[in-house]
Amino acid sequence: MSDEIILDIQNVTKEFPGVIALDQVSMQVKRGEIHGLCGENGAGKSTLMKILSGVYRYGTYNGRIIYDGEELKFEERAIHQAMEQGIAIVYQELTLVPSMTVGENVYLGKEPAERGAINWNKLYADTQNILSRYGLDVEPQAIVRHLGVGKMQMVEIAKALSENARVLILDEPTSALSEAETDKLMEIIRTLKNHGVTCIYITHKLDELFRITDTITVLRDGKVITTQPTEELNVEKLVSHMVGREMKERFPEGSRKPGDVIFEVKNLQAEDPNKAGRKVLNGVNFDLRRGEILGIAGLMGSGRTELVMTLFGEYGKITNGKITLEGKTLTARDGRTAIQDGLSLVPEDRKGQGLVLIQTIRRNISLPNLDQFASFMRIDRHAELNACMEHAKDLAIKAPNLEIPCDSLSGGNQQKVVIAKWLMSNPKVLMMDDPTRGVDVGAKFEIYKLMNELAEQGVSIIMTSSDLEEVLGMSDRVMVMHEGSSQGTLDIAEATQEKIMALATGIA
Amino acid sequence: MNLFSEIVRQFRKNIQTYTIILAMIGIWILFSIMTGGTYLSAQNFSNLFRQMTVTSFLAIGMVLVIVTGNIDLSVGKAAGFVSVVVAYLQWYVWYDIMPDQPFLSALLSVLFGLLVGTLFGVLQGYIIAYLQIPAFIVTLGGLFIMRGGILIVTAGKTIAANQPYLSDIAQGYLPPIAGWIIGILVVLLLFFNMFRTRKRKQEYGFELASIYMDLLSTGFLSALVLAYVFIVNQYRGIQAPVLLLAVAAITMSYVSNNTKFGRYAYAIGGNREAARLSGINIRKNIFSIFVLMGFLCGVAGVVLASYVGYGTIAAGEGYELDAIAAAILGGTSPLGGVGTVFGALIGALIMSSLTSGLQMMNVQPAWQYLLKGIVLVLAVYVDVYFKRKQ
Numbered sequence: 001m002s003d004e005i006i007l008d009i010q011n012v013t014k015e016f017p018g019v020i021a022l023d024q025v026s027m028q029v030k031r032g033e034i035h036g037l038c039g040e041n042g043a044g045k046s047t048l049m050k051i052l053s054g055v056y057r058y059g060t061y062n063g064r065i066i067y068d069g070e071e072l073k074f075e076e077r078a079i080h081q082a083m084e085q086g087i088a089i090v091y092q093e094l095t096l097v098p099s100m101t102v103g104e105n106v107y108l109g110k111e112p113a114e115r116g117a118i119n120w121n122k123l124y125a126d127t128q129n130i131l132s133r134y135g136l137d138v139e140p141q142a143i144v145r146h147l148g149v150g151k152m153q154m155v156e157i158a159k160a161l162s163e164n165a166r167v168l169i170l171d172e173p174t175s176a177l178s179e180a181e182t183d184k185l186m187e188i189i190r191t192l193k194n195h196g197v198t199c200i201y202i203t204h205k206l207d208e209l210f211r212i213t214d215t216i217t218v219l220r221d222g223k224v225i226t227t228q229p230t231e232e233l234n235v236e237k238l239v240s241h242m243v244g245r246e247m248k249e250r251f252p253e254g255s256r257k258p259g260d261v262i263f264e265v266k267n268l269q270a271e272d273p274n275k276a277g278r279k280v281l282n283g284v285n286f287d288l289r290r291g292e293i294l295g296i297a298g299l300m301g302s303g304r305t306e307l308v309m310t311l312f313g314e315y316g317k318i319t320n321g322k323i324t325l326e327g328k329t330l331t332a333r334d335g336r337t338a339i340q341d342g343l344s345l346v347p348e349d350r351k352g353q354g355l356v357l358i359q360t361i362r363r364n365i366s367l368p369n370l371d372q373f374a375s376f377m378r379i380d381r382h383a384e385l386n387a388c389m390e391h392a393k394d395l396a397i398k399a400p401n402l403e404i405p406c407d408s409l410s411g412g413n414q415q416k417v418v419i420a421k422w423l424m425s426n427p428k429v430l431m432m433d434d435p436t437r438g439v440d441v442g443a444k445f446e447i448y449k450l451m452n453e454l455a456e457q458g459v460s461i462i463m464t465s466s467d468l469e470e471v472l473g474m475s476d477r478v479m480v481m482h483e484g485s486s487q488g489t490l491d492i493a494e495a496t497q498e499k500i501m502a503l504a505t506g507i508a
Numbered sequence: 509m510n511l512f513s514e515i516v517r518q519f520r521k522n523i524q525t526y527t528i529i530l531a532m533i534g535i536w537i538l539f540s541i542m543t544g545g546t547y548l549s550a551q552n553f554s555n556l557f558r559q560m561t562v563t564s565f566l567a568i569g570m571v572l573v574i575v576t577g578n579i580d581l582s583v584g585k586a587a588g589f590v591s592v593v594v595a596y597l598q599w600y601v602w603y604d605i606m607p608d609q610p611f612l613s614a615l616l617s618v619l620f621g622l623l624v625g626t627l628f629g630v631l632q633g634y635i636i637a638y639l640q641i642p643a644f645i646v647t648l649g650g651l652f653i654m655r656g657g658i659l660i661v662t663a664g665k666t667i668a669a670n671q672p673y674l675s676d677i678a679q680g681y682l683p684p685i686a687g688w689i690i691g692i693l694v695v696l697l698l699f700f701n702m703f704r705t706r707k708r709k710q711e712y713g714f715e716l717a718s719i720y721m722d723l724l725s726t727g728f729l730s731a732l733v734l735a736y737v738f739i740v741n742q743y744r745g746i747q748a749p750v751l752l753l754a755v756a757a758i759t760m761s762y763v764s765n766n767t768k769f770g771r772y773a774y775a776i777g778g779n780r781e782a783a784r785l786s787g788i789n790i791r792k793n794i795f796s797i798f799v800l801m802g803f804l805c806g807v808a809g810v811v812l813a814s815y816v817g818y819g820t821i822a823a824g825e826g827y828e829l830d831a832i833a834a835a836i837l838g839g840t841s842p843l844g845g846v847g848t849v850f851g852a853l854i855g856a857l858i859m860s861s862l863t864s865g866l867q868m869m870n871v872q873p874a875w876q877y878l879l880k881g882i883v884l885v886l887a888v889y890v891d892v893y894f895k896r897k898q
Contacts (some may be wrong), residue, residue, distance in 0.1 A: 314785055335787035345785065353785050358845050367775055368786035370768045379766050382708045421786075459800035 005066075006198050007052075007167060008029040012063035014047055014056065021047040022061070023222040029167075029215075034189060034199040036213035036230070038206070039242055041442035043219040045202050049169055052200075053089045054082040063441060068166070088160035092172040092438075093154055096159075098145040100140055103127040106159045130158050136193050150181030157188065161197075168192060169200045174208060175438055178300030178466070186212050206235055218242055243442055252445065254452035256473065258292035258476055262460060263429050264324045270306070270316030275372065280306040280316050282484040288429065288460045293451060294489075296464040296473030297500050303484040304464040305348050308431040311462075312345040313338045323406035339368055341430035346418050346435055348464075349410070354418040357407040361399060362388045364406055364417055369424045391420040395450065412443025430454065431462045436470065448474060468497050482506045515721070527894070528838065528851065531887065532858050539555045539865035547865055550742035557740075560860035561678070561749040562587065562812045566831035567838075568760045568853040572797050574835055575777045577844030578636065578643035580798070581828050582650030583805050586628050588824025589654045590809020591662045595669035595819025600815035614673035622806035622815070628654075629802015637795035651828070659880070662821050670817035680748035684741040690751075695730040702726045749811050756807065761849040773797060777844030787843035793860035833884050834859055839891065858883075 008027040014022040021381040022044045039045055050056050052065070054074035058345060065072040067085065076080045082089075096105045103124045104111075109141060112122045127140040130143055136154040138147065144155060153173060170189075174182045189199055201213055209216055209230065216233060218241040225241045239250075270281040283305055288294050298304050307316030311323065313333030323330045330341055338345075347353035355364050365388045366373075373383040389401055395416045399409060406414055415435065422430060433450075436444045451461055451474065465471050471478055472495060479489045480503035487503040532872045539547040546552060566583045573580045594617045602613035632650050682690070702722055709716055740746055764770035772793045775783040784790055808827075813819055836842060837858055839853025862883060866876045 032609075266554045312785070335785055336789065339787045347785050352779070353781045356775050356782050356845070358778050359774065363771070367771070367783070367788075370771060374768050377767060379768065379771065381766070382712050382714070385714065 004031045005029070006068055008066040009048075010066065012048070012061055012065065013053065014051065021222050022051075022476040025063070025219070025222070025224050027217050027224055027227055029198060029200060030148045032193060032196055032198055034193055034201055034212055034215040036209040036216040037200055037202045037219065038204070038209060038216065038238070039219035039225075040442050043242075044222040045219055046171070046218070047198075047222075049089065049171060049202065052082075054087075058127075083165075086164055086166035087169070088165040088167070089169045090153075090156050090160050090171065090173055092175060094149075094156060096144045096152055096155060098143075100144060101140065102131075102142050102144060102147075102155050102158075103140040105144055105155055106130065106140075108159070111273045117412050127158070130161055134158070134161065134188060134195070136188065148181075148397070150177050150184065153177060153185065154188065161192075165197060167198045167200065169202070171202045172204065172438070173201075174203065174205060181300070182208070204240055204438070209238070210235070220244055239441060250441075250445070250469070252449045252452055252456065256291050256293075256452065256455045256476075258455075259290035259458070261287045262290045263288040264322075265311070266322045266324075268307075268310070268318065268321035268323065270310045270318045270321075273315065273317045280484055281310060284321070284481070284484075284486045286486055286489055288462065289476075290460055291455045291458045292476045293455050293461045293463060293474055295471035295478040296462060296481060297468060297471045297478055297482035298504050300466070302481040302504065304481055305433055306484070307481065308345055308433050308462065308464060309347075311338075311431065312343060314345075339427075342426070344422035344425050344427035344430050346415075346422055346430070346432040348433040348437070350414050350418055350438070351414065354421075355414060357405045358405055359406055360403045361392065361397065361409075361417055362402040365391060365402075365421045365424060368421060373422070385422060388420075390417050391424050392417075394423075395420050396446065399446060410440075410443075412439045412446075415439050415443070415447065419447070423454075427459060429460045429462065431464075433464050434466060435463060436465075436467070467501060471500070472497065480504050510639045515724070527890070528854050528858070528887070532854060532861065533821030535858060535861050535865070539861070539868070543865070543868050547868060550739050550864050552864065552868070554740045554743040554747060556860060556864050557750045557857075558747045558815075558865060560676070561747075561753045562808050562815060563827055563830040563834060563851055563859070564753050564856040565756060565804050565808035565811065566690045566827055567834035567856045568849045569801040570831045570835045571762060571838070571840050571847045571849055571852045572642075572760070573693050573801055574775050574832070574840050574842065575764075575844055576773050576794055576797055577777045577780070578794065578797075579832070580632075580643065580650075580801055582628075582632065582647040582654055583801065583808075583831055584824040584829070585651050585654035585658065586625060586805040586824070587808040587812055587827060588804070588822075589628075589657045589661070590625050590806050591669070591813035591816075591823045592658050592667065592819035593624050594618070594621045594674070594810055594813040595667040596661050598665070598669050598674060598813075599667045610672045614671065614677075617674060617813075618810050621810040622803060625806020625809060626799060628805065629799040633795040633798030633801065636798060637791040643798075658821055658823060662819060664821060665714060665853065666821075667819040668817065669813040669819055674814050675817065676814070677752070678749045678811045679817075681745040682748065682751065684745050687737045687741050687746040691734050694733050698726050698730055700734075704853045709772045749815070752807070752811070756804070757849055757853055764849055769793065769796065774845060777846075780844075830856075830859060833880075837884060837887050858887075 005028050009027050012022055013020065025044070025048060037048075047056075051061055057075055058073040067087070072085070077283040097108065098415045100108070106127045107123050111118045112126065113119060114279060124140045130136075131138055131140065133359055134157070136158055138151050138154050138158070144152060147155070157168070173185060176184060186208075189201070192199060201209070203209060213230045215227060216230050216238065217227040218238065220242060264287045266285055268281055269279065272278040272280050284307055286294065296304050296307065306316055310318065312335060314335045318333070325341055325343070351357060356367070362385055366384050367389075370379060370384075373380040373387065385402065392399070392402055397416045397420065398413050406417055409417065419435075436447055439447065451463070454459055463471075463474060472492070475492055477489050477491055478495045478500060480487045480500055482504055483506065487506070490499060536548060566587060570580060570583065597620055598613060598616045600608070602616065606613060628650070633647055635641055635646050706716055706719075706722065736745065764773065772783065772788045773790060775786065776790055776793060780790065809824070812823060834855035835852045836855070837848060838848065838853065838855030840847030840852065859880065862880055863876060866879065871879075
């Protein structure tokens with residue numbers, strides 16, 4: 001790392017009708033450093049990245065961007081231009097074609113060709129070069145669909161690097177990765193740094209910022225709050241910069257007293273519904289008390305999601321075991337009966353599974369609950385709107401009204417819509433699969449507060465999470481899973497990160 | 509808020525609906541000028557609406573099929589098959605058994621036609637929803653099967669279906685006085701519904717639109733209805749098939765907006781996975797939609813037989829494409845999740861307005877197809893362009 005500035009953003013302002021997304025933003029990135037960028041959703045991170053990558057053309061914003069001594073002016077074919085100049089972006093959502101090979105994906109849109117015919121040998125050889133140069137452990141000929149998420153992320157990086165990238169922008173690269181995969185990614189980023197690549201690292205995960213970055217810039221409401229060397233910061237300072245207020249605790253205080261056991265799962269075993277004989281759950285035992293929050297911890301692939309989806313009746317084929325709710329054994333199951341029984345599921349993938357994004361907030365909230373205001377012939381739309389408004393108010397969903405489509409909401413608000421949808425069904429047991437994934441700090445706190453309130457009202461909550469601190473901060477008890485079976489349940493008083501990890505890795 | 513700005517706001521909100529209506533009015537004006545006014549004469553206006561009915565029955569079902577992310581390629585030939593079955597029953601069966609019972613014959617033919625269409629829908633729906641074979645393939649097969657069915661029933665010949673009562677379905681007219689009664693009833697209903705909605709909203713304490721705005725839009729709609737009655741009464745009165753279509757379209761529109769069944773269809777098309785995890789029985793919903801589509805094919809087939817007055821081997825040829833085009837033109841998204849019955853009707857009306865106008869100007873069929881193709885793509889382009897600008 002030198003003190004030379006590779007990217008100098010000077011007073012950039014970007015306005016949308018009614019909103020100033022970026023307000024006089026200035027920041028400097030030094031050559032060869034790993035520069036962290038953080039801020040709540042809506043702080044302006046994505047807008048800034050879109051300007052740097054040429055999605056918003058030169059002239060649609062005010063201010064100057066000096067890159068390697070020259071002013072950046074993206075015009076037509078801006079994305080190609082950005083790549084040619086060595087600015088590469090890895091987006092949060094994977095942008096690979098699953099049915100193609102790694103090589104085809106890496107060179108998609110820039111295939112080496114002679115007289116119109118693709119030179120496949122060169123393509124695969126070049127792919128191999130890039131992969132081995134940066135220590136990416138993937139086969140060039142492998143079909144992307146067969147890779148895990150972690151490897152897909154590597155392909156994504158290789159794709160971004162395939163032209164001689166000098167600046168690599170990573171937008172929330174670890175949101176779908178396991179701990180081990182995250183470690184591997186960190187290693188790769190350090191390798192890139194050693195090769196002289198400058199990195200801008202955008203994330204919600206504060207611990208990652210401290211692990212890997214040299215400098216951190218905090219954005220809030222479209223303004224740069226601070227740019228500081230990482231060693232001068234700590235979590236408390238960073239959070240207070242992000243939310244603009246002192247935030248002593250990440251988790252709100254709750255005062256709940258769990259009651260009797262209402263939900264019990266005994267020796268639950270289930271198979272993959274698409275692949276007979278493949279066990280996804282192999283002996284899960286736990287019980288849940290009224291008004292209790294039970295955290296479910298476990299590594300990626302330990303069966304957390306499979307467990308809640310199976311309990312909801314929409315995934316695994318149950319081969320053995322017993323599920324009882326308030327003394328009643330639950331048998332033949334699907335989502336509809338689960339809802340009627342009083343089980344609800346906030347699914348893991350908000351956009352893919354939780355919401356019909358093109359539809360309005362009202363329609364999403366009422367979707368599983370139409371029986372409450374509809375006969376066979378008619379939906380009472382006024383009663384529907386009234387009920388939706390009450391729930392939207394309880395959850396403080398930020399929207400001008402309930403008739404706007406969900407795809408225009410921020411991640412945190414979308415998650416609140418999903419939660420509202422399931423609260424309306426009056427669940428006895430609310431299952432939340434990684435409920436704060438991709439949600440900003442402020443909205444996270446609100447969701448935690450809501451969970452506490454619900455538990456105090458007597459709703460029992462099962463929360464899976466990939467964030468150990470969240471599990472420890474929110475749960476009354478923690479159940480740990482490993483390879484599809486429950487390894488044990490820890491009382492919160494005795495639970496520590498070390499004990500959970502020991503159970504989760506199967507060494508305890 | 510003043511009334512004018514409220515109108516502008518409402519217009520902006522529903523810009524897609526209004527652009528397509530404006531496009532239609534534009535087409536009408538253009539043809540009127542080019543035909544020296546005869547295009548919008550009472551007689552032609554009346555025929556224009558009568559001509560659109562057969563495809564419209566198919567289009568209003570097609571909207572829901574496409575909304576769930578499916579397609580039905582068999583509807584044209586299925587309606588054609590129903591029409592030749594009706595003709596066959598009329599000519600070969602009932603006439604031999606009960607030559608002096610024209611009303612009963614027609615009634616039985618209609619019921620049979622509806623049954624055949626519905627059963628076909630049950631079959632296709634079962635295969636698509638429960639055996640999980642893509643609708644594109646199943647209904648493509650259905651198209652071939654129905655084409656074969658038509659040849660079997662007709663044995664290659666044309667069968668007359670111009671018997672009394674049956675003819676009236678597509679060729680009958682209501683006496684002018686009945687037209688006025690219906691028109692006035694509809695207007696009363698519109699105003700009754702407006703005031704009822706306002707009252708319900710008040711009960712829940714929701715914000716009300718200004719009373720003038722509501723009166724204005726309801727008044728405008730009422731004026732359209734009465735103007736329609738006035739014009740068609742200048743010729744021979746309200747057309748029986750148009751009345752049938754109106755009833756079917758209002759029912760379908762109601763079903764798609766105000767029932768769980770309709771709501772679920774849009775959710776499935778918008779995000780199948782989210783719908784599944786909301787406890788919706790996807791298979792049952794898609795099955796029901798194809799059954800409904802089959803029933804509408806039955807209705808279209810009966811109207812078709814009555815309209816042309818015979819059953820022929822070419823019955824229903826290409827109607828599936830007209831129905832799909834009408835739905836798409838009316839704003840239905842080919843990706844699923846979006847579309848309205850009302851839009852499909854306007855789409856069908858635009859297609860039939862074009863055909864009628866071009867025929868009046870003696871444009872050759874080859875050029876008619878060419879122009880229709882261009883209009884379809886152009887209309888969707890304009891829509892996409894405006895959406896992108898927003």
